Amino acid sequence: MKKLSILIGILFLQNVLAQEEKCGLQKSEFNIYKVNAEDVKCLAKNSDKKNTIFFTFARWCEPCLYHLPNFKKIEEYYSVDSYVLLMDDEGSKMTKSAVDYILEGHPNAKIVILKDKEKRNGRKYKDFLKEITPSQFELVTDMSKYIVLNKSGEVQLVTSWKDNKEYPEWKDDSSTIKRIVLPLLEKK
Template identity: 40%
Template sequence: MDSENSDGMNRCADYIHTIDKTTKVAVLSNETYGIKTKKRNRQFVTEMTPPQFENIDDFSKYIVINKLGEVIMVTTWKDNKGNDWHDDSKMVQEKIVPLL
């Protein structure tokens, strides 16, 4: 979640497009979200998290959006509780893959 013109953001988008040119990358506007990482992340996560999901304003999460643009899953660190925090593959298999 770098600012929109940062080298890191541009390198990340370039890398993603080397894997799949059709991948869409959303970039948060500095004008709307500011340039401070914590503030930008907190605001974005708050806006993206529907009321049925717990809003924890860290950014170690997955946000799953269906084809209609509706948020159908927002994970938090609690979803990976009991697993190795370095490896979220078990949580992904249990929570994310069934939605796909």
């Protein structure tokens, strides 16, 4: 059984590395890949899964902390590539804190970080959301978003706090996941 687990782990790692290699991603100083909107689409196109899901996260974001466990549960039951997408500056202490926090609870999590822009004006996240959000979705620049892409790299969903009508205090996003995220995904 242990050999089977090791083999599955090796195959999983090879697939992840192949995706990242095909997209030409570079690593940040915390050994996580740097991405922009086109890279996110490339990862989805090169996935062996029907869908790829990204969860936007920052260590200082309270909704992110509450919603991360629900995000990680999705990959337990659904055939999906899942990535935690960090928003802070590539080399910041907040990024290090976020990586440590995520890996402490989810040691196999795939983490990527939004590329820093040449001019740091605090707009990299807003600019990313403008690029990634299709016109049929309202552009809301909040955190703790679920971004679902299909195998063609097309964005199928970008959530916002407005989707969580059942729990306006934002601590529980399970109804939003069940209502609008899971219907897009394929069960294992």
